[in-house]
Amino acid sequence: MFNKVKHIILSVLLVSTLFVSTFQTTVFAAEGETISVVGNNNELLLDETNYTFAEDATAFDVLVQAVGESQVKYSESEYGVFITEINGLEAKDPYYWAFYVNGVQAQVGADSYVVQEGDELSFRYTDWTKPSENSVSLQIIGDKDHVILPEPSSIAYIDQPTAFDLLQIGYGQENIEYETSEYGVMITSIGGLAAEGTYYWAFYVNDEMASVGVDSYALKKADKVTLKYESWETPAEEPTEEEQQPEEEQEPVEEFDQAALKNAINAASQYVLKQEVGDWQAVALNKAGKTLPASYLENLKKQLTERQGSFSKITDYERLTLGVLAAGEDPTNIEGYNLVQAIYNGNVTKQGLNGVAYALIALDSANFEVPSSAKWTREALVNELLKNQNGDGGWTWSGEATSDSDTTAMVLTALAPYVESNADVKSAVDEAVNYLSAQYKNSKIDNSSTAAQVVIALSALSIDSHSDQFSKDGVSLIDFLLSYQNDDGGFDWQGGDTSDLFTTDQGYRGIVAYQLFLNGKGSLYSLTLEKKNTETPADNNETPVVVKEDVEKDTSENVSTTKNDPPAKTKGYPLPNTATQSYNMALIGLALLIIGITSLYVRKRQQQ
Structure with missing residues (x-):
């Protein structure tokens, strides 16, 4: 009897082993999220x-x-x-x-x-x-009442996303509405502009209508992807160049309401002061005649001490120089550090024209002395800007051939002090002003932040932003900027009732700059240096060296000064258990089978 049971057990184990061996641990490619x-x-x-x-x-x-x-x-x-x-x-x-x-x-x-x-x-x-290995441009052209993305915006990509992926991530999923069917995706609305009646959202690639749907087209390097609001009805023929149309009569701008501007500045000041004040806001508050909170200078000094006067980006030194001046301190000797020296002996080109332009702005803000031995003299900075001007009269941050209004305005602000003394600068500035005028008249300045940068530049050049040169349909550039201010005093980027800090920062600077222009008080970035009886750190042609490890803070023009001791993120979401279930179940079944047979064998032995 024992031998019989033993043979049964061995047979079951053999069969079970063969059965289990077929369940190899399967490795699946990651799918879904x-x-x-x-x-x-x-x-x-x-x-x-x-x-x-x-x-x-x-x-x-x-x-x-x-x-x-x-x-x-x-x-x-x-x-x-x-x-x-x-x-x-x-x-x-x-x-x-x-x-x-x-x-x-x-x-x-x-x-x-x-x-x-x-x-x-x-x-x-x-x-x-x-430059990115792979990038494409996205352009969204609405109707005359919906200016969305009129100028192509360059966006990097990896792998093989579709044009629909580009649209959703490039412009925001919350701004896109669509329907799906067996034929694919059909765009029904972009930026609140719905496809209705004879109008629809046409999909173009490299200025030619695509032969596939937006969700079926895989992006290719340097593609120009365009979504255009069109009617399937045959449009009226455009007049040829020979058929010159009578020039449209420009609607004159109305007299500017300076009292309304004053109220707008007061409202924006209150909005800014309710938040943590950063360096750019400090400049605007100073020039608006407002009192800076004591905490601003305290935090600035703490930041300098913690970083031992050393920052990774040249724009950090440039922005902090302006902030220190706005707070009434001397950036050539703040907590023992010379921020100005770090600018003229720094690598100003590493951040593109952004670093070059704001270097010149910072050095001129209080007419700081720059030694002839400096790596970057004023003359060198001016020449660097001039040589990078594009044929259309504007500039671009990255050196591409197509200019953008934001960079052009930034460079003009930097060059403003040199227009009267340098013929080359004057010629370049005249071309750039014409470029910006055309941009506004053609509705290509389509958000409050860009409008603010242009107002700052024009004000530094003593050019009125409320003039026929910068008006469209009776709305001047400064009127356009003010139209984005909300009831809480803050600004929204492209229209809406919700203000945000980044947009308000730029909008606030813009309206303060225009008030300075009206009052004949010069550039927004012309600040007073209050020298104190302290010894200025020696100029040794070296920027401070980081000795203490710290979390790098990106505080350039596009990223604000960081807060101290950020709160820890505690919210988390568990990752899935990816163990193979069939393998586990087989092992459990085998164990139960062996236990059962063993139990049977023991009972049989006891009965003998």
Whole structure:
């Protein structure tokens, strides 16, 4: 009997072994919601990993959960989170952590992007001084009442996203409405402009109507993707150049209401003072005649001390120089550091024309002395700007052939003090002013931030933003800027009832600059240097050296001064258990089978 039972057990074990051996641990490619982190030289710091979708979770939340809270370092300001390190890889200048959604570089911060079902997230260690390997441009042309993205906006991409991915991430999923069918996606609304009647959203690639739908077209390098609001009815023929049309009579602008401007500045000042005041706001408050909170200078000095006077970006020194002046201190000797020296002996071109223009603005803000031995004299900075002017009269941050209004305005602000003394500067400025005038008249200045930058530049040049040269349909540029101010005193970027700090910062500077123009008080960035009886640190042709490790704070023109001691992110979302269920169940079944047979064998032995 014993031998019989033994043979049964061995037979069952053999069959079970053969059965279990067919259940190999299966490795599935990540599907659905995934996240990856790619470091320097395409090193995988986190391979493509699934995450569990949860409503209201941001991309930053998903990143922290995926790699661990201790593996993510960041700075935080009123504008959001700036990631400085992932898995021990610090984003030192000129590197930063770029963030992609479904293969398209996000246009908002990781903490601002709310993940959607199916999103594939990727964080990439990126050198901002090098052009992207793959990029396309996105242009959205509405009707005369809906100016959306009239100028192509360059956006980087990875892998093989579609034009629909580009549209959603490039312009914002919340601004796109669509329907799906067996034929694919049909766009029904962009930016609130609905496809109705004879009108629809046409899809073009490289100025030719696409032969496939927006969700079927895979992006190719240097593509120009355009969504255009059109009617399927045959339009009236455009007149040829020979058939000259009578020039439209320009509607004159009405007399400007200076009392309304004063009220607007007071309202904006109150809005700004309710928030944490940054360096740019400090400049505007100073020039508006308002009192800066004591906490601003305290925080500024604390930041300098903690960083031992050393910052990774040249624009940090430039912006802080203006902030120190606005607070009534001397940037050549603030907490023992000479910020001005760090500018004229710094690498001002590393951040493109942004660094060059604001270097000149900072040096001229209080007419600082620049030694002839400096790496960057005023003459060198002026020449650097002049040689980068484009044929259309404008400038662009990255040196591309197509100019943009923001960079052009920034450069004009820097060149303004040299118009009367330098013929080359005057010629360049005249061309640039004509470029900006055409941009406004053609509705290509379509947001409050750009309008503010242009008003700042024109005011520095003593050119009226409320003139026929800068008016369209009776609305002047300064009127256009003021139209974006909300009841709370803040500004919205492109229309709406919700103010935001970044847009308000620029809008506030714009209206203060125009008031200075009306009062004949010069440029927004002309500040008073209050010298004190302290010894200025020696000029040794070196910028301060970082001795203490610290989280890098990006505080350039486009990213605000960071707050101290940012709150820890505690919200997280669990990653899924990816263990193979069939394998586990087979093992459990086998164990139960063996236990049962063993029990039977023991009972039989006891009965013998």
